[in-house]
Amino acid sequence: MNVCRLLFRSAVPATLAMAFSGAAVGLTLEDYTNPSPACFNRATQPHLTVADTHIHFRPFGGESVSYHDMLKLMADNGVVFGGVMGIGQRLPWDARPGCDSYQDCRDLPANPTIKNDFVNAANFAEFKSPGRQLVFSMTFPDLARPAEIPALIALYDKEYPGLFKLMGEANVVKQALFPNGHVPVTTAQIDQWADFMKILRERNIPLALHSDLGNDTGEPTKYRLLLEHVLRTYPDNKIIWLHLGMSSQQVAMDPLNHILLLQGMLDRFPNLYLDISWGVLEQNYFSKYRQGYVDFINRNSSRIITGSDYVAYKNKQPAYNYADELKTSSAMNAYLNNDAFRNIALGQTYLTLLGMNATYNAPQICPSR
């Protein structure tokens, strides 16, 4: 426990504690590996997410924020756990300058590839992640070409045995990518996932899926059946539905209908988990129907995880800022009850989902006076 945190726990104002010690604010891995009698005091400590379970250490194209800088951004913002997700798609290697995001170059494909996963793995093998616990995810799957997935898992096993504990973010349907050639996965293709889903089940590896629910042009649940088909066909696989199914193409769904749909899915599919990462949820849904979503999240917090959904663009304009993304995606944390805060912001649900809770557990929340 460092000086800064001792001061925090004796309720010295944050600015004073920081000025005194100069150390980073917040929890450390030690607080998770060695639970002490000290508890997490929500009255004096930040509500920012400590377990950023959805963070892209690499961009679609262009120059990446360096691995070292990513670790520094996490540390500077008090993030202890990182779910490192590719990103799974890359623009062509010889794309013209300025193609940082697929949105910058709509004439180019942004196809699934192993490239970013291997860069992330190589960086971790070389530099490790002092003070941070990273979970590496296989983000390469092209879910429309399931036959190739087991062989690529074998390649990962050969090069980095035991490193990858998660699969995804992989796209079932991502409307934002349609102009770059992405098309939704079909139910017939989902039926062909059996071989790789068996591998995931045997290893207790969750699959994180980007699967848009629908859109604002009269089709609010157009793609619902795709995710349901996955859940019905593979009921014993742990599935994480990313962003609550929302996207920039769907910013105006009726929130009550959204919540009822989500609750129905959780009730019907016990191995389904939800991810509330990405600022679009705060901007378009949480901030507009706060209490409804708070009640929903509090009720289901043992099946919900969160994260920034930051993408490591070095040069993207307007500037893409980790602190801002973390702040926006963490706004909801402040409204959650103590159980939900510990489960989601401090990461207990994530640690349990990934079987890491034999080693790491979130600190308890101090009782409020």
Ligand SMILES: [Zn+2]
């Ligand atoms: Zn993402």
